[in-house]
Amino acid sequence: MSDLSLIDNHPHIWRAGQRQASQLRLSTQHPALDEALSGGLIADGAVRIVSQTGIGELSMLTSVLAQFREHKLCVFINPPGILQPAWLASASIQSERVYQVAPTDNDAALWAAEQCLKSSACHCVLVWSHSISPKQARRLQVAASHNNALVVLYMPPRCRRVSLPVSQDLSLQPAQGGLSVNIIKQAQGWPVEDVFVSLAHVPDNQPITRAMALTGSADSKMTHAG
Helix, strand or coil, X not given: CCHHHHHHCCXXXXXXXXXXXXXXXXXXXXXXXXXXXXXXEECCEEEEEECCCCCCCCHHHHHHHHCCCCCCEEEEECXXXXXXXXXXXXXXXXXXXXXEECCCCHHHHHHHHHHHHHCCCEEEEEEEXXXXXXXXXXXXXHHHHHCCCEEEEEECHHHCCCCCCCCXXXXXXXXXXXXXXXXXXXXXXXXXXXXXXXXXXXXCCHHHHHHHHHHHHHHHHHHHHC
């Protein structure tokens, strides 16, 4: 065997364009996104998603959340709202396997996520965090990979420039009829820009704006009438 062959076959050496078949992926059921992510989200590791709240960032992952493994749990830590049974049912997510946790602060949320991963009882842990250090992210990455689980870190847009040691790093922007996804970083893959994800229903704040406008109009009429 040549020296070059020895290098090519070394398990700790990866070349651009080479994919490791041993890395399991969870399909998002969005073909363009799955292709860009070499099959989907990493099954055993950490994924950061930088996004505004309420643009479909959770709906994009419903197929991933529905892929329960060995009857394990799916834990939501500090989500921006209360999970509704009707939404879980529509996404084919088993509600009896879902837990929602509301820690008192950001550090407690990250600690809870790590404990959930280390318990080996979870298939997926989703945590909404406004701040995380590379050291904290690394702990979650290691805990997830060692316990065959996925941890998703949802973070606000202001955190985009902070590099973290995660398997996949995504940034979302609202787009007509769905989302535009930028893959900032991925293990065994290249960055990819502007991957369109179509969503059946794209949330926006128009109903709230209309309601506020109507309320303001009604208040104005009452003032003039007085």
